[in-house]
Amino acid sequence: xxxxxxxxxxxxxxxxxxxxxxxxxxxxxxxxxxxxxxxxxxxxxxxxxxxxxxxxxxxxxxxxxxxxxxxxxxxxxxxxxxxxxxxxxxxxxxxxxxxxxxxxxxxxxxxxxx
Amino acid sequence: xxxxxxxxxxxxxxxxxxxxxxxxxxxxxxxxxxxxxxxxxxxxxxxxxxxxxxxxxxxxxxxxxxxxxxxxxxxxxxxxxxxxxxxxxxxxxxxxxxxxxxxxxxxxxxx
Numbered sequence: 001x002x003x004x005x006x007x008x009x010x011x012x013x014x015x016x017x018x019x020x021x022x023x024x025x026x027x028x029x030x031x032x033x034x035x036x037x038x039x040x041x042x043x044x045x046x047x048x049x050x051x052x053x054x055x056x057x058x059x060x061x062x063x064x065x066x067x068x069x070x071x072x073x074x075x076x077x078x079x080x081x082x083x084x085x086x087x088x089x090x091x092x093x094x095x096x097x098x099x100x101x102x103x104x105x106x107x108x109x110x111x112x113x114x
Numbered sequence: 115x116x117x118x119x120x121x122x123x124x125x126x127x128x129x130x131x132x133x134x135x136x137x138x139x140x141x142x143x144x145x146x147x148x149x150x151x152x153x154x155x156x157x158x159x160x161x162x163x164x165x166x167x168x169x170x171x172x173x174x175x176x177x178x179x180x181x182x183x184x185x186x187x188x189x190x191x192x193x194x195x196x197x198x199x200x201x202x203x204x205x206x207x208x209x210x211x212x213x214x215x216x217x218x219x220x221x222x223x224x225x
Contacts, residue, residue, distance in 0.1 A: 004157070031211060043158065043203065043215040056210050091157050099211030101146040105157030 002026040004106035006092050012112045013082055021077045021109045023092030032075045033093040033103060034067065036060070043091065049075065050098075082113045116141050118206045120216030127194055128224050135189045135219045137204035142185070144206035144214070149178065149189050152201045152218075161202070162189075194223045 005024045013019050025032055034046040048055040049067055057065075066078045075094075079086055089110050093103040119138045127133045139147075148163035164171045164178040164187065171178045175192040191198055204216040 033211070033213075035213070035215075042217045043213075045212045045214065048211055056212060058212075093157070095211065099209065101148045101163055101205070101207040101211070101213070102160050103211075103213060105150075105159065107155065107157050 002104075004092055004094055004104050006090075006106035006109050008109060009107065010110045010112070012114065015084060015113055016081050019079050019082055019111065021079075021090050021092075021111070023075045023077075023106055024073050025075055025092065025094030026096070026104055027073070029094035029096050029104070031095045031098060031100070032067075032069070033095075034077050035091045035093060035105075036088040037091065037108075038088045046077075046090075048099075079111075082111075084113050087111060087113045116206070116208075116214050118204055118214050118216040120204050120219060122219060123217065124220045124222075126222045126224065129195060131194050131223070133191050133194055133198075133221055133223075135202055135204065135221075136186065137188065137216050138184075138186045139206050140185065141206060141208075141214075143208065145209050146207040147178070147180065147187050148205045148207060148213075149176075150203045150205055150213075150215075152203065158203060158215075191221075194221075196223045196225050199223050 007022045032049040037043045047057045089108045091108045092106045095103045149161045150158035151161040152158045177190045180187040201218045206214040
């Protein structure tokens with residue numbers, strides 16, 4: 001069964017460093033998303049992406065964040081200068097149909113900022 | 115407002131029991147209400163979903179009850195099994211595909 005994959009599973013970085021989280025969505029999906037979950041809190045929407053453009057972003061997704069689809073398979077989230085409060089689990093998701101409630105999530109990348 | 119409020123935060127039932135998880139929303143523009151299930155170390159996965167013009171939806175042992183006038187909906191798990199032990203999220207979906215998650219309910223089903 002096709003699945004969304006994410007790398008790395010755990011990333012430890014120092015405050016102020018840049019990190020890139022990688023995702024490979026399901027191959028025939030066209031709509032991509034990033035969510036994050038701070039430990040013990042709810043899953044929060046960060047950004048949606050379609051046709052090489054950001055479709056919607058939350059107030060969390062400030063200038064420190066960017067997304068990119070550098071090739072036909074990868075979808076990345078970059079945090080330019082990490083802060084302690086960026087420590088969270090980051091989930092990539094994809095959907096086949098436009099703006100579907102049925103989104104397929106990857107296993108997540110745990111980001112720890114020290 | 116975009117919030118979805120979920121309760122209880124945690125729930126323990128015996129095998130065969132019927133756990134019930136409740137949610138309330140404020141945004142009347144939500145057009146779908148899915149439930150996602152998450153096992154430790156995994157991402158959330160779609161379990162069942164309902165449209166706001168339907169009062170009940172049943173899939174296997176999982177049932178969503180929906181009260182549009184009260185802006186509330188709930189998940190019932192019939193004949194719960196230890197394998198149902200997971201975190202459950204109620205979600206509101208905007209017409210742009212943004213998922214607004216509730217806080218989550220950690221369910222433990224004891225053998």
